[in-house]
Amino acid sequence: MSLLTAVMDHGLDEGYAEAAAARGDGRASRVPTTRRGLATLGLGLALVGVVLTIGAVNAHDAQPALAKERDALVHRVTDTAGAADRLQQQVQELRRKVESTQQQALQAAGGGGLADLAGAVGTGEVSGPGIRLVLEDAAGTGAGGNVDPRQADGFENSGRLRDRDLQLVVNGLWQAGAEAVSVNGQRLTALSAIRAAGEAVLVDNRPLVPPYTVLAVGDGPKLGPAFESGVAGHYLHLLQDSYGIKFSLSVQSKVTLPAAVGVTLRTAQPVPSAPATSPAAAPEVPAATGSAAGPSGTPGTGPSPSASSPGAHPSATKPSGSKTTSSNSPRATGSSPTATAGSTSAGTRSN
Amino acid sequence: MIAVLGLVIGVVVGLFVQPEVPDAVVPYLPIAVVAALDAVFGGVRAMLDGIFDDKVFVVSFLSNVVVAALIVFLGDQLGVGSQLSTGVVVVLGIRIFSNAAAIRRHVFRA
Numbered sequence: 001m002s003l004l005t006a007v008m009d010h011g012l013d014e015g016y017a018e019a020a021a022a023r024g025d026g027r028a029s030r031v032p033t034t035r036r037g038l039a040t041l042g043l044g045l046a047l048v049g050v051v052l053t054i055g056a057v058n059a060h061d062a063q064p065a066l067a068k069e070r071d072a073l074v075h076r077v078t079d080t081a082g083a084a085d086r087l088q089q090q091v092q093e094l095r096r097k098v099e100s101t102q103q104q105a106l107q108a109a110g111g112g113g114l115a116d117l118a119g120a121v122g123t124g125e126v127s128g129p130g131i132r133l134v135l136e137d138a139a140g141t142g143a144g145g146n147v148d149p150r151q152a153d154g155f156e157n158s159g160r161l162r163d164r165d166l167q168l169v170v171n172g173l174w175q176a177g178a179e180a181v182s183v184n185g186q187r188l189t190a191l192s193a194i195r196a197a198g199e200a201v202l203v204d205n206r207p208l209v210p211p212y213t214v215l216a217v218g219d220g221p222k223l224g225p226a227f228e229s230g231v232a233g234h235y236l237h238l239l240q241d242s243y244g245i246k247f248s249l250s251v252q253s254k255v256t257l258p259a260a261v262g263v264t265l266r267t268a269q270p271v272p273s274a275p276a277t278s279p280a281a282a283p284e285v286p287a288a289t290g291s292a293a294g295p296s297g298t299p300g301t302g303p304s305p306s307a308s309s310p311g312a313h314p315s316a317t318k319p320s321g322s323k324t325t326s327s328n329s330p331r332a333t334g335s336s337p338t339a340t341a342g343s344t345s346a347g348t349r350s351n
Numbered sequence: 352m353i354a355v356l357g358l359v360i361g362v363v364v365g366l367f368v369q370p371e372v373p374d375a376v377v378p379y380l381p382i383a384v385v386a387a388l389d390a391v392f393g394g395v396r397a398m399l400d401g402i403f404d405d406k407v408f409v410v411s412f413l414s415n416v417v418v419a420a421l422i423v424f425l426g427d428q429l430g431v432g433s434q435l436s437t438g439v440v441v442v443l444g445i446r447i448f449s450n451a452a453a454i455r456r457h458v459f460r461a
Contacts, residue, residue: 008445011393011445011449011452012393012400012450012453013393013397015404015407016393016402016403016404019402019404020402038353038354038405039353041353041405041408042353042356042357042360044357044405044408044409044412045354045357045358047412047413048390048391048412049358049359050361050362051384052361052362053362053364053365055380055384057365057366058372058377
């Protein structure tokens with residue numbers, strides 16, 4: 001307690017009283033009058049001012065730690081986001097560069113450029129004169145969704161168009177000189193498969209719903225008759241006569257085929273010398289500079305068109321294992337890989 | 352006059368020089384501030400009591416700051432730094448309050 005009372009009672013420094021007693025005059029001056037006294041007082045007050053100001057400035061500078069940390073985090077977030085943006089821009093720039101380099105290389109090689117190759121290979125949209133072939137199941141076969149699954153018996157119902165029929169039609173179109181073919185909006189490439197699952201016809205594993213609309217780009221006035229007079233045309237006539245499967249062929253002045261989706265280039269390497277079988281190819285075609293488009297490589301932008309193009313002969317290996325490196329365009333040989341890929345039908349029907 | 356000038360000079364120096372406070376000294380800054388305030392209030396009260404002495408004022412200010420800092424430093428070395436600094440602030444705060452009360456009595460006669 002004595003400590004506390006001492007603190008409470010002796011608020012004033014005892015030095016003042018002692019100094020006053022030492023001076024001996026009961027009535028001391030309130031402020032120093034001598035020059036030296038004033039200087040000392042000024043010095044003392046200056047020191048006080050310095051200490052107080054430094055304290056205030058320091059306290060002002062030292063914001064709460066939480067706010068500081070938060071600021072640091074915000075800075076880091078913005079910095080990293082900016083870096084990511086820059087990288088994204090870089091990616092886009094490089095992608096553009098790759099594309100233009102490909103374009104240049106292909107043009108220098110004497111080809112028609114990337115757009116032409118993409119159209120030929122199937123990774124680019126194409127449009128031009130062509131024919132439109134509509135195939136429809138025979139009446140009364142329960143087209144669409146109103147098939148009773150209990151009574152549906154696959155392709156035993158002979159009024160239905162089968163995957164094999166569609167394969168034959170498509171191959172007939174290639175043979176007749178079609179440059180690009182699509183079935184119900186699905187572009188066919190060298191890797192496309194037409195097959196059956198249950199009683200649905202699949203193109204590239206996507207089920208089709210009748211009627212089947214086959215679009216083909218080619219020399220329309222020639223393509224139509226060539227197709228009808230070919231094997232496939234006769235076959236279709238036979239189907240129509242025997243089973244009632246309807247088909248209609250019309251020559252169009254302009255058809256537009258979409259680009260194929262999901263075509264990914266995995267590996268590609270340029271062939272050092274010009275192959276003798278390809279007149280369009282030039283020596284030293286540096287096609288497909290990128291070794292691989294990403295897993296989500298968009299068709300038409302990646303190096304895939306040039307890889308399997310007829311002009312540039314790189315050996316491209318697709319993940320499915322099917323070699324596409326004959327690298328003849330489908331129309332050049334007439335035997336498209338579609339035929340080999342899609343002949344897995346379990347149904348039997350004697351024609 | 353010189354006193355006010357000294358205070359102003361001190362504030363201006365503190366503001367414009369903005370001395371870089373070393374990290375080792377930062378913990379003692381609050382204590383120094385409180386000690387300075389205590390010295391100022393004590394000086395004002397002594398002035399009103401009519402027993403002001405400039406030498407005592409300066410020396411008491413300096414010694415207050417140094418002793419307070421030393422106490423806190425010692426506490427830091429012994430692991431009770433924050434408690435000791437609290438104690439210093441409490442004691443000096445009580446002195447500031449009692450001096451302020453004396454000043455009030457002088458000024459307002461109440």
